[in-house]
Amino acid sequence: MKKEILKFENINLIYHTNQGETLALKDVNFSVYDGEFIAIVGPSGCGKTTILSLISGILTPTSGKIYIDGEETRKAQKKNLNSNIGYMFQKDHLFEWRNIWKNVTLGIELQKKKKDENLLKTADNLLNKYGLSQFKNSKPSELSGGMRQRAALIRTLALNPKLLLLDEPFSALDFQTRLNVCDNVYEIIKNEKKTAILVTHDISEAVSLADRVIILSTRPGTVKKEVEIHLEKYKTPLKKRESKESHDYFDEIWKELVIYDKKE
Amino acid sequence: MKKILKFFNFKEKIRKKKQIKLNYSKEHLKFLKKNKTNKLITHSIRILILVAIFGFWELFTRVGILDPFFVSSPSRMIETIKSLNSTGELFTHISITLYETVIGFVLATGIGYLFAVLLWWSEKLRNVLDPYIVVLNSLPKIALGPIIIIWVGAGTKAIIVMCILICVIITTLSILGSFLSCDKDKILLMKSMNARKHQIFFKLIIPNSMPDFISVLKINVGMSWVGTIMGEYLVSKAGLGYLIVYGGTVFKLDLVMTSTVILCFLAGLMYFIVSRIEAHFKK
DSSP states (O other): OOOEEEEEEEEEEEEEETTEEEEEEEEEEEEEETTOEEEEEOSTTSSHHHHHHHHHTSSOOSEEEEEETTEEOOGGGGSSOOTTEEEEOSSOOOOTTSOHHHHHTHHHHHTTOTTOHHHHHHHHHHHHHTTOGGGTTSOGGGSOHHHHHHHHHHHHHTTOOSEEEEESTTTTSOHHHHHHHHHHHHHHHHHTTOEEEEEOSOHHHHHHHOSEEEEEOSSSBOEEEEEEOOOTTSOSHHHHHHSHHHHHHHHHHHHHHHHHHHHO | OHHHHHHHTHHHHHHHHHHHHTTOOHHHHHHHHHHHHHHHHHHHHHHHHHHHHHHHHHHHHHHTSSOHHHHOOHHHHHHHHHHHHHTTHHHHHHHHHHHHHHHHHHHHHHHHHHHHHHHHHOHHHHHHHHHHHHHHHHSOGGGGHHHHHHHHOSSHHHHHHHHHHHHHHHHHHHHHHHHHTSOHHHHHHHHHTTOOHHHHIIIIIHHHHHHHHHHHHHHHHHHHHHHHHHHHHHHOSSSHHHHHHHHHHTTOHHHHHHHHHHHHHHHHHHHHHHHHHHHHHHO
């Protein structure tokens, strides 16, 4: 039995605005285990990104409990986001005024751990391993889109987070680059044995990357179905995409989403 | 001098250009030459326009198309400069105006920036003060002239205060706007790495707002001249603004025109310095 890294227990979330209150998430329950790659898909506005915000501690649930690594996240943490979490966004958000090395070690610098040789060495190794070592002194603008996303991922990994949150990290890239970066990011995450949660609109992407896909309903978002993906025999996301089985998974997920679309 | 040369980095630039050129194809060299010629033509036309303005000005006043009593003339302006220079007045007036403008510019930018920092730091303060800032921004500052004179006295201080008043609000608004426009995801990224507010400010917000800060500097170069000259119109006993007002009241158009041209030159020089600073940061 694998260790439970994240658990959502009866999570409800209500947004309050001047116009009234909106139930965004209703009784959301799911778990994520060590080393798993989870994808969350659902119609737009169903609360996918909200779930990531809850995990990272930007939002606190109206009711229910969230456990990270067995520990309940508490309101007391609100000021500081959960330090076990690494975030990756749509854009790479590399700071243009810093060179790649300074970008990658940003987190180490912020946590005042610049004297921690181990962390610096980890960052350095990651750069070497994923082909960015010769760009250490380059500015982000000198790198290609794919390299930038890789640098962004290394920046996140440099702090050794337990859980990676990927908020549509490929959606800003053109299709070709996207396929390449997908392969790259997948390889890195699997190599480093990280647990990851990916939020995406793209079903093919979810199927090609994840071990399990969680399908959310329209608002109020709730877990409608979980689909286990068994495409282990294909080594890369690109090969998974091309496989016949992935089309079956696609159809299975698509049907769920279409039902909701019709209901709307 | 060496430091200045190093700042502009001329030698290094020329060396790099030469090195790169060796690797270019004939077509590319041709393209570069065309670009260079175009640039040269633009510069030449610019200079030509200036020469033409002064040339025709001189010519028209000499043949009697224009009355030099009303429009002065380049030669009369040179005479004015010479006579002002012989008494040492020219330097005094220029240095006084320059001093007031530079002090006003620096203080206004500094105070405006600090105020923007405060407003960024506290959302509550920002919300409370918002209407006041909007009103102060639209208020014609010249209306405060008499109050300033009474409060700080009729002298250099009043002129500097006027200069500050004119620049400070717009500095605050522009810088604050730039601070607030920082990508929310970037802030979230910093927070996800446990950054404190001061770290977010110094490591993200400030460097991120640098290009806007430079444009504020450029705007303030213009605004601080407006402030100083307006201040000098109101209270001064010396300075280029004073010369203009004095020249106007005694119908010495030579003096007015000369001072205006010197002002143009000084404002241009200050703008040039700021744009060099910009180029330095962009590297």
